[in-house]
Ligand SMILES: O=C(O)/C=C/C(=O)CC(=O)CC(=O)O
């Protein structure tokens with residue numbers, strides 16, 4: 558029989574007992590942030606569970622990792638600790654286990670309606686890297702910028718391309734995004750125009766949260782890389798296409814990306830996603846040995862982006878994609894990142910890159926959906942080429958199982974005007 562919680566969970570919920578994603582929350586404004594897992598319409602306060610002595614397995618029984626304002630300590634402990642925490646929590650929340658179910662005062666203390674809490678960034682992010690791992694996205698961008706002859710750079714099929722992003726401007730879902738100002742490409746011999754970006758875009762991405770990481774100088778083997786990934790979040794790599802187009806040759810994205818990146822509050826663990834793992838696309842040419850993995854895994858996660866245009870009450874679906882569109886796997890990304898000896902640390906964030914599928918309805922950003930503004934989308938009659946002030950972008954993600962969902966909730970942000 559399927560695992561069931563004593564807490565009633567609607568079949569459409571993203572957060573059944575099979576999921577138990579980790580976040581960090583404040584029960585009320587001004588209170589101390591603490592780790593929790595989502596279950597149905599509630600968050601279970603893990604600091605209260607730890608204080609009650611209910612993390613009683615061999616690794617976690619004396620750990621203070623659930624009394625931290627972020628998950629970094631838990632991430633550093635690695636997969637054996639993550640498995641123990643999951644087993645403890647699934648047992649504690651199951652319909653047949655009395656220790657929390659029948660303890661009214663602990664239930665009152667530890668189960669808080671999601672509608673009441675404030676979610677904060679679940680991790681302290683030291684470093685953020687953003688990959689470029691969807692072939693469809695790479696091909697579309699290359700065609701737009703360089704024409705259809707050779708859209709994909711020759712290195713693309715040999716290594717997962719990435720740039721170093723900016724960790725300081727990563728924000729939690731719900732945070733407003735201030736339209737960046739900057740230089741755009743000049744017309745003819747004129748000086749570059751300066752002002753609020755006129756080509757503000759979203760990018761549909763997911764990101765891996767790094768676990769223990771590696772010592773400087775000691776690369777992670779691709780076949781062991783999964784043990785360094787705690788889980789995944791949804792990510793929006795907001796991009797100012799005009800700023801980016803003018804600045805990114807020769808050193809890559811800079812101010813066109815670093816003004817804001819939004820992540821969803823709940824980290825869905827690789828354990829919870831395991832029933833949705835699937836074979837990654839066959840790679841041709843074969844990757845070099847350090848990137849050749851015994852098991853090449855993707856995940857079947859349906860992704861969707863909606864835009865709620867300024868002044869409207871309804872949001873409109875602009876694209877539907879799937880995580881399994883990625884060519885380079887998470888484990889290849891992580892192994893490649895460390896192959897030169899670079900060290901990853903607990904809480905580092907590795908963005909997948911924009912996840913575009915093969916069909917125009919599955920493109921992961923407005924650059925592709927409007928072909929760099931050559932076409933426009935109709936949001937129930939409202940035209941859009943790029944984002945306008947007041948527009949809200951809402952990403953959602955879910956894996957649909959037999960009778961339950963493993964969901965990510967949403968990752969949203971609203972554009973507010975540049976400062977005067
Ligand atoms: O192929 C190019 O020259 C440019 C590609 C992009 O602009 C894509 C991009 O913004 C990178 C990303 O997905 O973050």
Ligand SMILES: [Ca+2]
Nearest residue numbers: 760794910911
């Ligand atoms: Ca990106």
Ligand SMILES: [Mg+2]
Nearest residue numbers: 794795814817
């Ligand atoms: Mg960005």
